[in-house]
Amino acid sequence: MSKLLSKQSILVVDDLPENIDLLSKTLSDDYRIRAATTGEKALKIVYSDEPPDLVLLDIMMPGLSGLEICRRIKANPDRRRIPIIFVTAMTSIEDEQRGLEIGAVDYITKPISPPIVKARVRTHLALYDQSRELERMVHQRTHELVTTRQQIIRRLGRAAEFKDNETGNHVLRMSHYTRLIAQSHGLGEEASNVLFSTAPMHDIGKIGIPDSILLKPGKLNADEWKVMHQHPIMGAEIIGAHENELLETARVIALSHHEKWDGSGYPSGLKGEDIPLAGRIVAIADVFDALLSVRPYKPAYSAEQSLALMETQIGRHFDPELMVAFKQALPEIFRIKDIYADEYGALTDLEFKIQELNDEQNDD
Template identity: 55%
Template sequence: MDKATVLVVDDTPENIDVLTGVLKSHYKVKAALNGKVALKLASGKNRPDLILLDIMMPDMDGYEVCQKLKSDPVTAKIPVIFVTAKSEIEDEQKGFDLGAVDYITKPVSPPIVLARVKTQLAMFDQARHLENLVKKRTEELEETRVEIIRRLGKAAEFKDNETGMHVIRMSWFSRFLAEALGEPEDWCELLYNAAPMHDIGKIGIPDRVLLKPAKLDEDEWEIMKMHANYGAEIIGEHPSPLLQLAKEVAINHHEKWNGKGYPNGLKGEEIPLSARIVAIADVFDALTSERPYKKAWSEEKAVALLKEEAGEHFDPTLVPLFISCLPKVREIQQQYRDIFDE
């Protein structure tokens, strides 16, 4: 097992020699004669596991060094032990207030130095271990949540006359369009994972309506339109940003730029950006995909419809951006082809 690294910071070389002599048999030791060098070493590639820090130094005293260490996310978690001749209670309190974990007074006692360093390193290792466990568990839970959303999205598509490939393709198309718009990468990823739930509400539509081969009558169409509300109800209220965005997409992706969509007749930018993006991705893939009951439209014909509906059905700003994504869209279409295309 690799030895832990201890950074000793003191403006007096003799004091550094003393502490190095105490520690070198047990740890890797680095040294700095001033605060500036200490900060550079602490934030460098091979960061120390613990810092022994003198207080009384010229230019930048230990208190200021500690404050800078704790204010930098890169070095904030490195435990700092003050080693100093200052032993007043006020001095110790100030050090602890700044984030130090311990206080050793000079002249140092080797057994005390070793005991304090060992204890703080053990606590630091335990904290890192627990943090890694929590991080790993959080990642696993998030992966599970994303996978459940994808599976539910596929379930909705299989109930309808779609294939599971549709939700994969339109999710990629949505991501491409969000990226082309310059949205933050984390939001693009969130939209990519939320988009598969856009039609989850179709689970609540009776088969006599959902699978009717003929044109729906007025009453049946009103039933069909309820899938947007059902989708929002299925996803429900949840603090997860992913589920919140999925709900936003599910209830709004059939709204139209001109206000003639459903379920709420939202108009223009009243429609959330996520739903405006998904609307284009969803329609384009539906048009250009073959189904047992229909032939696929050509890309040219589908693009012509997008242009025609820009400012009516679709956000006119997003349509040309989507068209600029077509080279990447074609790659996804080829990679995730429907079984009907074989």
């Protein structure tokens, strides 16, 4: 049974059982044969959880023709790569050209020659296997590159955080808040995940700010604020301009997360929707977590105090529409705040806390 299941699967589609029997007899020693006498049944098999590795398809059939079946398969993103070979009595050059144009990989005329059928099937299955393996390798390599970029971005973000909050997990929390606000605002999963991955770089420019300013216990004077206002520009320069979406989004966030809705922010004094959406979202996540956290110049505020202060800044510091999304996401935001609380230790220790919480949820 295991040997049978390991064989590659071929779907034979023909309205005449004798044609199916002939092709099955030709190929069954080497392949697992599945059969369909109608287009509807053929499509059901192709769209199933166990699609065939190759389709041998008659053209002249009642109901759905072979050409229409081929069109439908090729229009399905999850199945279009399955090789289709037409096996038909239609022998004109025009018929063959039409079949190949709609996506078939080959064209065998009836009456069939078993050696030719075997050779063509073997060739196209080998090509399909190579194509899938190449696709798998490209996907794996792309995933590895994206993961590596994400890890570098997060570690650099953590490096900036050590400058002014070396025991905190602000970067981790505000990154989660950013994704939650983005999702609540209606951004899709991919865009929200890009923001989650790049938000940690928002304060990378603090690496260039002297500790005497960054760690000053109390308010900064005018000259010190001038220096502090340079950290978004420093951050953008550290990251640099890139065509890569992750790095370019990180640069945009670093440069714009201190801009304010009313134009009173820095470094460029951008106003309203002139501020990039990524910067507007991160501004809310960053400020909210900062309010809840201890800083050299302030104690940690309560959730009630923090929310009250955020409310006063709607239309001033924060985009009013994004604040609606922020409020909708608050239950999840507070859950993240509790999971990644500073009292549980620094970033490297959090895996134990996450596992502990997951175990508790599984027990429930």
